[in-house]
Amino acid sequence: MVEQNKVSLYGIWASPFVKTVEFALKVKGIPYEYLEEDLWNKSPLLLKFNPIHKKVPVLFHNGKAIAESLLIIEYIDETWKTDPQLLPENPYERSQIRFWASYMHQVFWALAVVVKTSGEAQEKAIKEMFEKLILLEEGLKGLFPDGYVASADEFSKNVLEWIMFAFFSSYEAVHEVLGINVTDPEKTPLLFSCITALMEIPEVKESCYPHEKMVAFLKSLREYALKTTTA
Known part of the structure; x- marks a missing residue:
């Protein structure tokens, strides 16, 4: 049972x-x-x-x-109807959460292609990924018109903030493995400020991916993908 x-x-x-x-x-x-x-x-x-x-x-x-x-x-x-509610009741606000959450998924899968390719295919994948990142940056400006300020002592209740953190907080490991900056203070300043601010919250910081473990994982994933492609 x-x-x-x-x-x-x-x-x-x-x-x-x-x-x-x-x-x-x-x-x-x-x-x-x-x-x-x-x-x-x-x-x-x-x-x-x-x-x-x-x-x-x-x-x-x-x-x-x-x-x-x-x-x-x-x-x-x-x-579980108990507070806090994860998604807003307002239909428009709820639709925006869904849209941008779905778009962040697209950015992540674009990065996954970069991890799994090399040569010209990887160059093309990097270009496409950055195009999506720039569009995401513009979208974030609409969501956070006054910039982003994270609560210093409270875990965020905003689903989009969790997704940003989950998808982009391992940017240092990605840079170590691929040599590219997924979040860049010049190209995507709002995305960069969101991630760095979220990482200052103790409860969020505890959830960070272990750097060395993530580096090893990305290297293993990349080696496996390249080996499978050329086999």
Whole structure:
């Protein structure tokens, strides 16, 4: 028998999609069991719970599996009605959260292509990634017209801020492995200021990816991808 209200999260420590769900659970104060998956040897349960994409995160609650990070966040918000609410009730504001969250996902996948390619293909991927980053910077100006100031002592309740942090806070590891600045104080000053401000919040800083571990992960991922491509 499935234990009522038991929450399990299937994830990979380096996944920003998983980290955003962890933030949602943390903000809501929901106890959960975390189950680490192997990127190269996924468990039968993960493949059963997410047979379409075969990816993390997957949230398991009351005998039911929910996949895709944004859908999981919405599910958490609608299942646990306690404050704080993760997504705004105002339809327009909610649509903006969804749009820019989805766009940050696109930027992340553009970066993933950079990690997995070399030569001319990588140069093209880098160009496309920076084009998306510039558009994201312009979008952030609309979301934060007066600049960005993070609370010094409170974990953010803004889903977009979690996603920014989860996707871009490992920029130093990316620079070490690829030699490119994903967040640049000159090219993307608002994105850079958002990330650096968020990293000053103790609760957020505790959630930072371990630098050396992330460097090793990115190198391993890149080596595997390049080997597979040339095989």
